[in-house]
Amino acid sequence: MKPLRVIHLLDDVAPGGVMQALAIYDHPGLTDLQTSRVVQVMPDRPWAPRLEADVILTHFPPRWRALPFLAVLRARNPQARLIHVEHSYTGAWEAHCVPHRRRFRTMLRQAYRLFDDVVAVSHGQREWLEQAVGISRHRLRVISPWSDVPDLATIAPSDGACRRPLVVGAYGRFAEQKGFDRLIEAFRELDPQRYTLRLGGFGPQEAALRAAAADLPHVCFVGAVSDRAAFLAQCDVIAVPSRWEAFGLVATEARQAARALLVANVDGLPEQLGEAGVRVDFSSPYGLRDSLAALDEGSLTELGRKARASVVGLTEARLEAWRHLLSGDAR
Incomplete structure (x- = not known):
């Protein structure tokens, strides 16, 4: 079987937690399943590329100005599975940063509808997403980030x-x-x-x-x-x-x-x-x-x-979770 073509869309490729988390795709435990690359995009502009990909993952936070980009991305790439990884929004973030909660949650519902799957990075975040946005359980996964720091x-x-x-x-x-x-x-x-x-x-x-x-x-x-x-x-x-x-x-x-x-x-x-x-x-x-x-x-x-x-077997668990999701076994 040919490896899956996976593309990660980011609006910021500066070193940080998101870029660090993408290192798992270079792990030998995933390279037999897929090949991946990062593409930097400007989601606040209403143009989205057509990509030669089997799976497209977005790693930037949804927002009102990005909705046209996401809709065009979906329309121009009907052959690809779209997966969003929610690195940013949480219940505590909403409490501190969102003055108009109903409007914010309406935006999230519209954005997440465009994806085949949504990945939460913690169970606490997943519980908030289920309650706040109403994402169905079969579309919402929990896969926490992976860190491979030597020594x-x-x-x-x-x-x-x-x-x-x-x-x-x-x-x-x-x-x-x-x-x-x-x-x-x-x-x-x-x-x-x-x-x-x-x-x-x-x-x-x-x-x-x-x-x-x-x-x-x-x-x-x-x-x-x-x-x-x-x-x-x-x-x-x-x-x-x-x-x-x-x-x-x-x-x-x-x-x-x-x-x-x-x-x-x-x-x-x-x-x-x-x-x-x-x-x-x-x-x-x-x-x-x-x-x-x-x-x-x-x-x-x-x-x-x-x-x-508590971290014994953590790498293997993260790899297995991504293998299941990317291959479609988690459906």
């Missing part, structure tokens, strides 16, 4: 007794979504002799974040994180204080690195915990303080071991 599996679990102060790590884009401002404010309630924050990344909020931490000696900015394994190895616990987060690859990478997790109770983050950490109310000035106080020296190592155990 994470070789990092030893943290031993909190060997290092003081305890190092809390966080990394990602410095933007409102990621909630790093809340994390910095929470560190005002923490003793510098007991806790240090290592904050990695860059983005539009960097100047504001640095200003907020100017009088906090236990908050350290380390710049862009080009070596995630090295960064994670220097931390005892990883915090993910996002205001909204469809999935959160940082949490998966932390689990692969055997690091305990402190995550916000939003969207897809809680389902990554298992026994690897705790949910934290980052909107409270004392939420982080109380959660850290509950972690004793022995529990960090044990949580790290459970975190790594």
Whole structure:
């Protein structure tokens, strides 16, 4: 059988979570089934290309201005299965960013009708999509992103007794979504002799974040994180204080690195915990303080071991899910 011709449509091909997630298509576990390539498009213009493809996946968020593009894409490619991967919209995103909920959901319903299948990246996101948009279960799948960062599996679990102060790590884009401002404010309630924050990344909020931490000696900015394994190895616990987060690859990478997790109770983050950490109310000035106080020296190592155990077989599960969906076996 000839490999499926798969094309991924993106409106932004800058390095980031979406581009990282596409690496799974180059995995040997999928290359026998399909060949894929990325095509950058401008969905706010009403023209869509005709593509030599068996499967077309869109990875940009639907919006009113993109509806004509999606309709033309469907009309010009009747031979292809259209699959949308929803990387962006969630219940928490809607609560924070959408002033007119009914109008927004009407747009989503019109957009999703043009696709054969819709992929949610977490069960939390899927539940919201079912409730908010009414997508039928046979068209809505859950396939979480995959992260293949070298050397994470070789990092030893943290031993909190060997290092003081305890190092809390966080990394990602410095933007409102990621909630790093809340994390910095929470560190005002923490003793510098007991806790240090290592904050990695860059983005539009960097100047504001640095200003907020100017009088906090236990908050350290380390710049862009080009070596995630090295960064994670220097931390005892990883915090993910996002205001909204469809999935959160940082949490998966932390689990692969055997690091305990402190995550916000939003969207897809809680389902990554298992026994690897705790949910934290980052909107409270004392939420982080109380959660850290509950972690004793022995529990960090044990949580790290459970975190790594929770990702055993993860790659194989992601590959199998995509094989089923692309080949049509999931129907």
